[in-house]
Amino acid sequence: SVKAYLVGAVRAFSGGCLQMKHLQRNISSQAFKAQITIRPWSKTPLMPDF
Template identity: 45%
Template sequence: MALDYLIAPATSVNAERAFSTGQLTIKHLQHNMAPETFEAKMSVGSWFGTPFLPKISNIAAIVSENM
């Protein structure tokens, strides 16, 4: 019965590949990045190119109007 609750689920991605995305995300000059900033960067990166984010031209127009 304990095995039903304590066994970790298998993953189709090996651990080295899963953790290597952090190296690709943070460049050597960004190693002082706060954990919150890193989390936000990972989130925005995964949303990029989806309908959740507006096009960059729309964002640029909003920024230029408010400056």
């Protein structure tokens, strides 16, 4: 099976390099990595209030 954090990263990178570069410039590297890691879980019952 594919790990959830990898799905988020693949989805983000498949969306276009320009969008990714824009995101990276506007937030810190640590916040960017956290966003990519958490995004796939944000709409699941595991994190209903996120």
